[in-house]
Amino acid sequence: MRDVWVIGAGVVGVTTAWYLAEAGWRVTLLDRTGAVGQGTSQRNGGQLSYRYVSPLADAGVPLKAVQWLLQPDGPLRFRPQAELAQWRWVARFLRRCHGRANLEMTRRLARLGEYSRNCLAMLMRDHDLPPFDWQESGKLVVYRTRATFERAARSADNQGRRVLDASECLAAEPALATLAEQLQGGLLTADEAVADCHAFCCGLYERLQQHPRYAGLVAARALRFEQDAAGTLALVSDHGRHGADAFVLAAGIGSRALARSAGLDLPLYPLKGYSLDMPIGPQHVPPRASITDFERKVLYARIGHRLRVAAMVDLVGEDDSIDPHRIGGLRRVAQRDLPHAGDYERAEPWAGLRPATPDGAPIVGPTALPGLWLNLGHGALGFTFACGTASLLAHLMGHGEAPLPLDGITWPLQ
Numbered sequence: 001m002r003d004v005w006v007i008g009a010g011v012v013g014v015t016t017a018w019y020l021a022e023a024g025w026r027v028t029l030l031d032r033t034g035a036v037g038q039g040t041s042q043r044n045g046g047q048l049s050y051r052y053v054s055p056l057a058d059a060g061v062p063l064k065a066v067q068w069l070l071q072p073d074g075p076l077r078f079r080p081q082a083e084l085a086q087w088r089w090v091a092r093f094l095r096r097c098h099g100r101a102n103l104e105m106t107r108r109l110a111r112l113g114e115y116s117r118n119c120l121a122m123l124m125r126d127h128d129l130p131p132f133d134w135q136e137s138g139k140l141v142v143y144r145t146r147a148t149f150e151r152a153a154r155s156a157d158n159q160g161r162r163v164l165d166a167s168e169c170l171a172a173e174p175a176l177a178t179l180a181e182q183l184q185g186g187l188l189t190a191d192e193a194v195a196d197c198h199a200f201c202c203g204l205y206e207r208l209q210q211h212p213r214y215a216g217l218v219a220a221r222a223l224r225f226e227q228d229a230a231g232t233l234a235l236v237s238d239h240g241r242h243g244a245d246a247f248v249l250a251a252g253i254g255s256r257a258l259a260r261s262a263g264l265d266l267p268l269y270p271l272k273g274y275s276l277d278m279p280i281g282p283q284h285v286p287p288r289a290s291i292t293d294f295e296r297k298v299l300y301a302r303i304g305h306r307l308r309v310a311a312m313v314d315l316v317g318e319d320d321s322i323d324p325h326r327i328g329g330l331r332r333v334a335q336r337d338l339p340h341a342g343d344y345e346r347a348e349p350w351a352g353l354r355p356a357t358p359d360g361a362p363i364v365g366p367t368a369l370p371g372l373w374l375n376l377g378h379g380a381l382g383f384t385f386a387c388g389t390a391s392l393l394a395h396l397m398g399h400g401e402a403p404l405p406l407d408g409i410t411w412p413l414q
């Protein structure tokens with residue numbers, strides 16, 4: 001039996017470990033926290049957003065970014081860093097900001113989204129996962145400006161989206177009552193889902209621990225890769241040197257430094273985001289579907305008995321601290337717009353780093369280094385794509401063939 005080590009036990013690492021164990025590999029997980037789902041996968045927005053996969057880079061985004069930067073509680077922050085990586089990431093991102101690139105990548109990611117949806121459905125059907133508050137509650141994207149709404153409504157054909165006018169939005173979602181004056185309309189997609197990403201990681205890990213080919217979770221910080229004179233790859237951690245037939249780098253934003261030790265210069269950058277997580281009491285009016293406020297870039301998702309509010313993209317380096325101004329801003333916006341949706345007094349703040357490529361697509365597959373594989377860079381859609389990319393990687397590491405075209409999501413990026 002061949003041995004594989006998966007580095008990183010976030011949602012991407014845990015799903016990768018599962019699909020590889022199912023494909024016949026003996027799997028070891030390694031994470032510096034010694035637990036699963038502790039990084040960005042811990043308290044994200046919880047949306048399984050299979051149909052809304054359009055990358056951030058698009059025509060008009062640079063101009064909008066300037067406006068966002070000027071808003072006090074706006075969705076974007078940029079703090080220039082003394083590191084080349086930030087500027088190179090921004091430069092590549094700007095080059096991708098045109099309609100054709102966006103359309104092409106959206107098409108590829110929609111394919112990956114559909115595949116991921118099917119992979120999770122099969123996982124849930126075949127393995128009786130412990131509950132993780134999965135619910136197909138639908139997704140409603142609401143618009144405040146007429147032109148944006150009309151543009152979105154025109155593109156809704158054939159994508160499973162229903163166009164709602166403002167009064168239909170309010171009838172479907174009484175939680176939006178405070179926004180009645182501003183709403184222009186919305187797009188409702190009935191088959192999108194939400195779930196608790198951390199609970200999913202823990203539930204799948206429970207099944208993994210029962211798997212005959214699971215070897216265990218090593219609590220260690222991976223430091224670098226090394227190759228001996230014969231070209232055999234090893235991983236060095238603060239617990240020693242580890243050999244295996246293969247290694248999968250799935251360490252979220254931590255993958256950047258590790259890849260560098262293997263000579264790979266990955267275009268990954270941390271996009272910091274924030275969330276609030278709060279209980280919902282009997283007196284509250286939470287949204288039924290998950291709601292995305294298109295102009296404010298804020299999402300509201302009911303996950304079990306809790307409300308998750310998530311937003312913001314901060315380019316401020318590899319710093320996951322909770323900036324009191326930013327989380328205060330998010331709280332102000334949410335409490336003003338959906339004031340009765342949950343118990344804001346008991347809201348728990350959180351921040352995480354989206355491991356993002358400028359293209360908005362994950363990187364899955366082999367590297368030029370024999371034995372080193374990648375599954376990383378899932379950006380804003382890691383929960384959504386995790387099962388799909390893990391399954392793709394297991395196919396590739398098995399017989400070398402993937403059930404989907406991989407253009408745009410393999411290394412090196414085109």
Ligand SMILES: Cc1cc2nc3c(=O)[nH]c(=O)nc-3n(C[C@H](O)[C@H](O)[C@H](O)COP(=O)(O)OP(=O)(O)OC[C@H]3O[C@@H](n4cnc5c(N)ncnc54)[C@H](O)[C@@H]3O)c2cc1C
Nearest residue numbers: 008010012032039040041045047222252254273382383384
């Ligand atoms: C505010 C916010 C909202 C979001 N909302 C959504 C959403 O609604 N839907 C969605 O699909 N996605 C969402 N995302 C994105 C999603 O959370 C991420 O894409 C996903 O969690 C990335 O998973 P990962 O496993 O790659 O990284 P992580 O979850 O960060 O896991 C990486 C793991 O690697 C470990 N690690 C790192 N370096 C090392 C090292 N050197 N040695 C050992 N271990 C290491 C870390 O400890 C960590 O456990 C959101 C993100 C944010 C920030």
